[in-house]
Amino acid sequence: MSKSVWAVVPAAGNGSRMRADRPKQYLPLLGKPVIRHTLERLISHPKIQGVIVAVAEQDPFWSDLMLPDDWPVYLATGGSQRSDSVFNALFYLRQLTDDDPWVLVHDAARPCLRHTDIDRMLTQLAEDPVGGILGIPMTETVKRVNDNHRILETVNRDNLWRAATPQMFHLKHLLQALQQTIDAQCQVTDEASAMEYAGFQPKMVEGHADNLKITLPQDLELAALYLQRQGDQLA
Template identity: 45%
Template sequence: MTAPAIWAVIPAAGRGTRFGGDVPKQYLEAAGQPLIAHALDALLGHPAVAGAVVALAAGDERWPGWTQRHGKPVLRCVGGGERADSVLAALQALPADIAADALVLVHDAARPNLRRDDLDRLIDAACTSADGAILAAPVRDTLKRADGDGRITATEPREALWRALTPQAFRRDALVEALRQARADGAVVTDEAMAMERTGARPRLVEGREDNLKVTTPADLALAEFLLARRESSLLP
């Protein structure tokens, strides 16, 4: 029996206001391509991933019009004002023949340095976990709690704390239901795992590389450029 196809979803309707400038951060270039191109290539370059749906802002004129990459389909839909709205719209835009229990990978459009070995381990973990799995990194820095004046009030224990990364992998219908329930409850969920947690699910944490960074500042973009250039140079004969 053939396993259900794995599809990827990329929410890309945001403006990236924290970065600044007129260009949404997913379209900023690093190593000669927009960040979203690197994100798509990392996903669609994996043999287990059959295609991707990208959720765009209404009237997005910067979208290059890709309909496929790596010989695999790239579909698009109109996203929403919040990340969860865009992910839900993309899930609803998946091809009609995608199974209810098919694994869906949700990945940030501005996270260009996803490595194949991380994706391998995430897919393996999610395939054996009914509650799905996410890439994450243990918190290694000392954490401080601040008051309203920016003064330290406490040092927080970091044991058992992780930073959520992407992709995050869940069964299609379970994630759809979790996102719909969060919307109905008026809850703002900042990632897909949070929506699943609200239903009682306990997604598995898969330790991922620290350099799978999300570009949110100009310094992040410079680091992403360096990392991608280094990867490309390592592939040269």
């Protein structure tokens, strides 16, 4: 892959569903904050040149991470929505580089990302004109319900995937796509949605199911189990 590769981590959310005294990315996990694990996974990958982290203004927890001075981590200002944080991080990145690098946008609360999943994305998307995202095929039975939680139908799960991160796109295309959604006041929940809004069709790349996103309190225990199983191999 000739293009440089950077990572963006939106980390300005408050994680209200965790019912904790701090945002979920700062909760302790095996002796380190969740986001520290996440950044280690990205920084230690040999193809990733650096990471832009978008944090909330006056974030009182970031400085407590005490990251190594030689880590290529840069701070951007987070926004009220995920798309605002990613846009600000991309705009910052544009000031750091003269080319149009690949950007891997990864959730701060996904600390179990494997290097093999990053490798698979870089290989499968190297020559792709659009880019794509990491995901997991749906294996469970899926139900659609009404407002009262009564089942309306069983959804055919063929070709249905659970979207995950990283989501990998060209800096220029993703910046333009996010700008379009912001201008249109169209809220998107991930970067692929912004690319779809702009008329692109991102590719789905299959990843490991242990790349979970910490959302609920019980997810911390599961993430700890996954990390312990993975050990230090970052496999």
